[in-house]
Amino acid sequence: MSAPESLPLDLDALYRDSNVHAALEALDRDLVGLAPVKTRVREIAALLLVEKLRRSVGLQAEAPPLHMSFTGNPGTGKTTVAMKMASILHGLGYVRKGHLVAVTRDDLVGQYIGHTAPKTKEVLKRAMGGVLFIDEAYYLYRPENERDYGQEAIEILLQVMENQREDLVVILAGYKDRMARFFASNPGMASRIAHHIDFPDYSEEELFAIAGLMLERMQYRLSEDAAPALREYIAHRRAQPHFANARSVRNALDRARLRQANRLFERRGAPFAARELATIEAADIRASRVFRGGAGEGS
Amino acid sequence: MRLTQGAFSFLPDLTDAQIRAQIEYCLRMGWAVSVEYTDDPHPRNTYWEMFGMPMFDLKDAAGAMAELDACRKTFPNHYIKVNAFDSSHGWESLRLSFLVQRPKDEPGFELMRAEADGRNLRYTTRAYATTRPEGKRY
Numbered sequence: 001m002s003a004p005e006s007l008p009l010d011l012d013a014l015y016r017d018s019n020v021h022a023a024l025e026a027l028d029r030d031l032v033g034l035a036p037v038k039t040r041v042r043e044i045a046a047l048l049l050v051e052k053l054r055r056s057v058g059l060q061a062e063a064p065p066l067h068m069s070f071t072g073n074p075g076t077g078k079t080t081v082a083m084k085m086a087s088i089l090h091g092l093g094y095v096r097k098g099h100l101v102a103v104t105r106d107d108l109v110g111q112y113i114g115h116t117a118p119k120t121k122e123v124l125k126r127a128m129g130g131v132l133f134i135d136e137a138y139y140l141y142r143p144e145n146e147r148d149y150g151q152e153a154i155e156i157l158l159q160v161m162e163n164q165r166e167d168l169v170v171i172l173a174g175y176k177d178r179m180a181r182f183f184a185s186n187p188g189m190a191s192r193i194a195h196h197i198d199f200p201d202y203s204e205e206e207l208f209a210i211a212g213l214m215l216e217r218m219q220y221r222l223s224e225d226a227a228p229a230l231r232e233y234i235a236h237r238r239a240q241p242h243f244a245n246a247r248s249v250r251n252a253l254d255r256a257r258l259r260q261a262n263r264l265f266e267r268r269g270a271p272f273a274a275r276e277l278a279t280i281e282a283a284d285i286r287a288s289r290v291f292r293g294g295a296g297e298g299s
Numbered sequence: 300m301r302l303t304q305g306a307f308s309f310l311p312d313l314t315d316a317q318i319r320a321q322i323e324y325c326l327r328m329g330w331a332v333s334v335e336y337t338d339d340p341h342p343r344n345t346y347w348e349m350f351g352m353p354m355f356d357l358k359d360a361a362g363a364m365a366e367l368d369a370c371r372k373t374f375p376n377h378y379i380k381v382n383a384f385d386s387s388h389g390w391e392s393l394r395l396s397f398l399v400q401r402p403k404d405e406p407g408f409e410l411m412r413a414e415a416d417g418r419n420l421r422y423t424t425r426a427y428a429t430t431r432p433e434g435k436r437y
Contacts, residue, residue, distance in 0.1 A: 097358045118351070125366065129359025167361040 009053055020045055020091035027084050031077055032213065033206040040197050041085065048092040065194045066094065066169045067161055069137075069183075071176040072199025075245030078173045079133065081199075085171070086131040095169060097129035105139040108153040116149040120156045128167045137172035138182035154186060161192050202245050207234045211249050220257065220278050229282040236290045252288065259284040300407025302340050305380055305396040318367070318381065318399055322360040325383035330394055331355045332363045333384065334370050336377045338436040341408075341426055350374075353384055367399060376402045376437045402437035 015021060024045060027038060047064060055061040066089070070078040083100050090098025107123055110116035124132065134140070142148040161170050172179070172189075176198060183190035202210065208231055215221060222230060230252075237248055260280050264272065303309055313321070325332050333353035337344065350370040354363055363381070370379055379400035382393055406427035413421045428436040 096361075099358050122352070122354075125354055125362030126356050126358065128357075128361035128365070164361065164365070167359070167365075
């Protein structure tokens with residue numbers, strides 16, 4: 001038996017030393033709900049830490065493939081988690097630089113023959129050392145047009161995902177059902193993605209907590225009767241079409257700020273306290289069209 | 300005759316790890332890296348062929364190394380150099396350029412003499428390789 005096998009190993013020290021600690025805490029603090037996502041991110045972090053420790057004692061440790069697919073409705077935090085994922089992977093030394101390159105079909109697929117390969121390769125080169133986030137990845141594959149250049153981009157992606165695993169991590173994101181169809185028609189892609197993470201919709205309670213976090217960050221607060229108004233707003237808005245979870249909440253808050261500013265401006269003759277600049281009243285929220293049965297988004 | 304052009308050319312040829320470290324340095328300085336090749340190594344030939352576009356917005360040397368490997372595969376017996384371009388105001392020019400591949404056999408340069416008026420001698424150099432047409436030189 002060699003000596004290292006009996007030595008006590010300090011996984012905790014490794015955990016504290018890597019900045020993954022801070023990244024995981026930020027994930028918990030900044031993101032409301034998303035329990036399955038957080039569990040999965042923790043599992044991945046644990047796996048990488050153990051791999052690192054295995055390597056330090058000379059056990060075989062092959063970098064696990066970490067390409068992921070994030071599925072979920074709009075506004076469920078896919079991009080935000082991808083950004084955090086980049087910093088976690090960087091903290092664990094899995095990617096060298098830890099930047100996130102977010103692209104869509106337009107950035108990868110060209111418009112004429114011979115245009116796609118250089119375009120895709122350039123994006124891949126920029127993403128190396130970090131994370132490539134492909135939003136609405138299912139648009140890459142258009143079965144209705146057999147001469148679509150998307151297939152070419154997929155093939156180049158697959159090649160790099162397989163051969164240069166240590167250089168970049170690819171995250172595909174999109175609606176659940178359409179991603180499922182995308183993977184069904186691209187089995188090569190499905191088999192190279194190790195982690196399929198599903199982002200659940202937020203409950204009303206979680207959306208309210210998200211609104212609280214957003215307001216805190218923007219340095220606003222809700223007046224006493226504005227809080228129930230916002231809860232009511234969220235309940236109404238959720239039932240309406242084109243509801244985009246946290247994004248809809250953000251838009252609603254932005255419009256409430258607009259109304260608050262307008263309200264203060266209307267009575268500019270009278271003096272008011274500094275506290276009022278940071279307070280959103282119930283009226284600012286109740287003026288929304290959502291309460292009159294109209295859609296909340298748009299002008 | 301071993302061609303000496305650009306930085307590091309009096310050192311032994313750089314290994315891939317050393318090339319990668321140099322590119323990392325360039326990226327850290329915010330320079331755009333590009334790969335160029337030629338089979339006309341005359342010192343006054345400043346226009347080498349570009350292998351792809353200069354790579355702006357790179358964060359990691361892996362991207363440039365992949366490009367370099369592709370260039371080596373396409374032109375296994377050409378001269379290849381890596382350039383680093385500084386786009387910041389006042390520089391707007393190359394900051395670093397070094398050879399990363401040379402042909403196996405480098406025949407070198409011929410010194411040519413031409414008699415001018417009054418039996419004056421004018422000198423020029425010519426790469427032996429350039430007697431053959433482009434693409435068939437090394």
